[in-house]
Structure formats: C-alpha cells, structure tokens
Amino acid sequence: MDNQRIDRLNNIIEELQITVDKKTARKLELDKCKSLIQRLNSFSAGCEECDNYLIDFEKWMIELSEKENLLDGEAFKHHKQIVSESSSHLQKNHKLVPEGYYLSIYMSIGTSIGLVLGLLIFNNIGLGLPIGIGIGVAIGAGLDADAKKKGLTF
Numbered sequence: 001m002d003n004q005r006i007d008r009l010n011n012i013i014e015e016l017q018i019t020v021d022k023k024t025a026r027k028l029e030l031d032k033c034k035s036l037i038q039r040l041n042s043f044s045a046g047c048e049e050c051d052n053y054l055i056d057f058e059k060w061m062i063e064l065s066e067k068e069n070l071l072d073g074e075a076f077k078h079h080k081q082i083v084s085e086s087s088s089h090l091q092k093n094h095k096l097v098p099e100g101y102y103l104s105i106y107m108s109i110g111t112s113i114g115l116v117l118g119l120l121i122f123n124n125i126g127l128g129l130p131i132g133i134g135i136g137v138a139i140g141a142g143l144d145a146d147a148k149k150k151g152l153t154f
Contacts, residue, residue: 005058006037006038006041008058009037009057009058009061010034010037012061012062012064012065013030013033013034013037013061015065016028016030016061016064016065017030020071024071027076028064028076028079029083032083032087032098032154033057033061033083035154036057036083036086036087036090036154037054037057038154039090039094039096039154040053040054040057040086040090041054043090043094047093047094049089049093050089050090050094053082053085053086053089056082057082057086060078060079060082064079087154090154095152096152096153096154097147097152097153097154098153098154099144099148099153099154100144101144101147101153102139102140102141102143102144102147103137103140103141103143103144104140105140106136106137106139106140106143107133107136107137107140108136109136110132110133110134110135110136110137110139110140111129111132111133111136112132113132113135113136114128114129114130114131114132114133114135114136115128115129115132116128117131117132118131118132
C-alpha cells in the first residue's frame, strides 16, 4: 500500500485522538489501531487479506473521522469488529501476538499453580498465591520481551 495512504490514516487517528474525549479514545483503542495499520501494511505486499483489511480500515477511519461527534453504540461495535478481525488475522496467519499476551496467560497460570502450591505445600493460600503470581509474571514478561525483540508483537 502506498505510504501516503498510511500517513493519511495515521493523521486521521491523531486527529481523532485530539478531537474525541479520553473515554471515547480509550473505547476506540486508537494506539492499537496505529500499530495494527503498521503491521498490516508490512504484510500487505505478500498477503492479499492484509491489503483488504487495510482498505477496510481506511474506509472505516475516514467514515469515523467524518462523524466523530455522532458516535453511537453501533459505531463502536463496528470499530471493535474491524479491529478484532484484523488482529485475529495477524495472530492466525502471521503468528503475531498483542502486547502483554504472554503476561496475561502466564499470570493466570501462575495464579492457579500458586493456589495449588499454597494449599498442598504451605497449607496457606495466602503464601502460595503471591509466589505463583510472581513466577507467572516473570515468565510472561520474559516471553513478551522476547516476542517484542523478535518483532512479533502488534
């Protein structure tokens, strides 16, 4: 895709960040949209689906910027659908993961392991739980840092 189109999309997102309130910007996940656009653009030359998602993203962002003050539940729903479809494609077909992916998974695994350890070994849930969470966070953060270093995050 043409770099001018990507720059225009980024400008639209920046304008939206300035014009909409913080709550709406958080709902629209504008920072995530920027990184999705960059990743879709990097794969668009070899992947026709990425190019189609990028075109859909462009159409939607232009439409969104035109009706920035009239956003309703349907607009948020459609935006969330476009973002989730794009990120799902990147995860399944290009083996990319969102930032914090491993941290969230391993923290929950660590919580469950800590619960079991606390009950069986320490006979105290309050002692095992922070140990398990700490181990899960350490492993997840390490895997997230590794994925980011390899460029596998969006």
